[in-house]
Amino acid sequence: MHQDAARPERRGRLAVGEPPQAKQLGHWDALADLGDVVCLVDCILAKSQSLRRAKAKVAVLFAKKRWIPVLLGLGILVTPCCAFGAEPDGSSFSFAELATSPTQLAPVQTLKASDGTELAFREYLPSAPVAVLVLYHGGGAHSAAGYQTLGRNLADRNRIAVYTPDLRGHGASGGPRGDAPSSAQVLEDIGTVLDAVRSRHPGLPLFLGGHSSGVGAVVNFLTGPHPRPVEGMVLISPEFGHFAAVDRPNLPHPFASVSVMPFILNSMSGGLLGGHCMAIKFNYPPNVLKADARMVTENSVNMAGALTPASPRSQLAELRMPLGLWIGKQDELLDPTAVVNLAGAAASQDKHLEVLEGAKHLSILMTVQAQIGPWITSHTKTGAER
CATH class of the missing domain: 3.40.50.1820 (Alpha/Beta hydrolase fold, catalytic domain)
Incomplete structure (x- = not known):
């Protein structure tokens, strides 16, 4: 049996206004999220009005050692992390x-x-x-x-x-x-x-x-x-x-x-x-x-x-x-x-x-x-x- 077949739902659930109950997800989810982050960072930098300015801001983050909490945050992604429950089926309200x-x-x-x-x-x-x-x-x-x-x-x-x-x-x-x-x-x-x-x-x-x-x-x-x-x-x-x-x-x-x-x-x-x-x-x-x-x-x-x-x-x-x-x-x-x-x-x-x-x-x-x-x-x- 392939492990990815048993992967839980990655997207969370939020009833407008309040975080729902959290559940444990595995490393597959964390790695997938990490891949998303890498792609998104690349996309955002590419779309920046000034790539030079964006790179300069990144350099400032590292110069001020603000990379430490960033790396810690990314480190959370490769350990079992919390996400929200599965997508609901049905309508939230009447249309x-x-x-x-x-x-x-x-x-x-x-x-x-x-x-x-x-x-x-x-x-x-x-x-x-x-x-x-x-x-x-x-x-x-x-x-x-x-x-x-x-x-x-x-x-x-x-x-x-x-x-x-x-x-x-x-x-x-x-x-x-x-x-x-x-x-x-x-x-x-x-x-x-x-x-x-x-x-x-x-x-x-x-x-x-x-x-x-x-x-x-x-x-x-x-x-x-x-x-x-x-x-x-x-x-x-x-x-x-x-x-x-x-x-x-x-x-x-x-x-x-x-x-x-x-x-x-x-x-x-x-x-x-x-x-x-x-x-x-x-x-x-x-x-x-x-x-x-x-x-x-x-x-x-x-x-x-x-x-x-x-x-x-x-x-x-x-x-x-x-x-x-x-x-x-x-x-x-x-x-x-x-x-x-x-x-x-x-x-x-x-x-x-x-x-x-x-x-x-x-x-x-x-x-x-x-x-x-x-x-x-x-x-x-x-x-x-x-």
Whole structure:
């Protein structure tokens, strides 16, 4: 019997927000991971804008003896190591509601990111808007994956102009699928979009929001080095990342699988290596991928870093603008009580935290306009005067 026939599954499993139980893997897995690392390092150096600069950084690592922890980390790879459980079968949550959404899509428009990449977005405009909402999609998704219903309803029923951008590497935006030059570039893109939207609607209150892991990107942006002033935050089914520990326990079908080595390599190299490695795999059901080829199935270390707050509780404590949060009581991935408790850490004195009966992680997009619309308009000058 060949030993490789008995090799266990290499890819890990992560239910969005929480590492699962670890199990022991053998030397075959470690050697395969080491081969992946070697290939990835070669690829990243080859794609570097300046190979000379990359080599110089490596030289600095060795000069400062930072090669010691790097080698120790690589040494871990050739001993039995921990990885996560096997891929789940089945769906993490129901896509049925989104599949039946009849709402007409707005056409794609684009603008240029600071590095020249095309950033796509869709615009839902009422005739006389009273406020503006920029809403970012969740992990692997895009602006046409159910967000059109919410955008159209807010525009038609609440006179809110809604912009639904595609993150770079997602949907109709440019860039390698699921990847980015850096986590910082993804956050800079958010600033670029906000600046463009504000220029279209001078004087109107501007709100920034996200759904699922789009919330993580919004939190990172607003607590990052170059935030923009916004009137308030709109958080829907908020995925604050695995450091938040707000997942439902014992999920039967975790949504995302994690390969841990690229994150280790990236951390040990001070961000020089591994950033473009695909480290997160989204477990979208085959029928969803067949129906929508625009869904992204993997995210790189750089993209994952942009969508994952490193310290969600302390970052929320920095946010003082009005905050509205809505999560379904039947959310398949997140524990609503834990999410609401975490959001309570926000410094804002104006927080609306609501658990919606009957709503799920995705189906909430079909109905939450009824709550978000009045909340936003109540925070405009017109709404306050009513």
